[in-house]
Amino acid sequence: MDVIGRIHSIETFGAVDGPGIRFIIFFQGCPLRCLYCHNPDSWDFSQGKETTPSRMIEEILKYKSYIKTGGVTLSGGEPLMQPEFALEIIKECKKNGIHTAIDTSGFINLDNCKKVIDQVELILLDIKDIDDEDCIILTGRGNQKMKNLLSYCESIKKPVWIRHVVVPKYTMKKDKLERLYNFIKQYKCIEKVEPLDFHKIGEYKWKEIGFDYRLSGIKEPTKKDMEEVYKILKIKKG
Numbered sequence: 004m005d006v007i008g009r010i011h012s013i014e015t016f017g018a019v020d021g022p023g024i025r026f027i028i029f030f031q032g033c034p035l036r037c038l039y040c041h042n043p044d045s046w047d048f049s050q051g052k053e054t055t056p057s058r059m060i061e062e063i064l065k066y067k068s069y070i071k072t073g074g075v076t077l078s079g080g081e082p083l084m085q086p087e088f089a090l091e092i093i094k095e096c097k098k099n100g101i102h103t104a105i106d107t108s109g110f111i112n113l114d115n116c117k118k119v120i121d122q123v124e125l126i127l128l129d130i131k132d133i134d135d136e137d138c139i140i141l142t143g144r145g146n147q148k149m150k151n152l153l154s155y156c157e158s159i160k161k162p163v164w165i166r167h168v169v170v171p172k173y174t175m176k177k178d179k180l181e182r183l184y185n186f187i188k189q190y191k192c193i194e195k196v197e198p199l200d201f202h203k204i205g206e207y208k209w210k211e212i213g214f215d216y217r218l219s220g221i222k223e224p225t226k227k228d229m230e231e232v233y234k235i236l237k238i239k240k241g
């Protein structure tokens with residue numbers, strides 16, 4: 004019997020969530036409350052729309068020729084909060100020769116998710132804040148589960164791309180970025196590090212839902228700020 008899943012939305016030509024052009028499925032439901040979240044309407048596990056892996060695959064296959072050098076990314080929300088649904092989609096993609104990736108914060112029950120992580124080809128891991136206490140301020144939760152997931156990926160040699168949102172006054176601090184660099188350099192499974200500049204594009208959604216957007220007064224990082232971040236993280240652009 005087909006598993007029932009809940010999704011927030013899909014994007015058919017995603018270019019920033021993994022290699023190549025990708026079909027992105029945004030899962031509904033997230034345990035975090037990141038202050039900069041673009042999709043606060045994806046938080047509530049009871050919202051979104053019900054669907055099944057078969058229906059998702061049917062949709063994905065319509066775009067197979069466009070995503071042949073890219074693939075499918077499961078994003079969210081938090082896709083690993085629906086591990087069985089995610090697993091079925093990934094298995095079907097693999098049968099059809101389609102590359103798969105999962106974009107996760109790592110705030111998950113690892114034991115429930117190992118089968119999915121074993122199957123998926125790439126993990127896009129969002130390190131929200133390298134310091135546990137600040138991570139709680141930024142997202143409502145600490146970062147130990149993210150670290151557990153990364154250790155598991157290291158143990159099974161699963162390729163990981165790190166993503167890190169750079170927010171002035173929060174994560175855009177020299178000492179914090181140096182700690183992040185020293186942390187990630189220990190892992191051989193990390194293939195790439197992508198700093199992402201903070202944007203306020205989700206601010207209107209917070210207001211529509213009636214939530215208080217606490218980052219209104221924070222400026223988006225400048226090109227120069229981002230160059231400095233690249234330098235501290237020792238990343239060559241291009």
Ligand code: SF4
Pocket residue numbers: 033034035036037039040041042043045079080081108
């Ligand atoms: S993990 Fe993603 S979806 Fe969840 S609150 Fe943070 S930014 Fe939003």
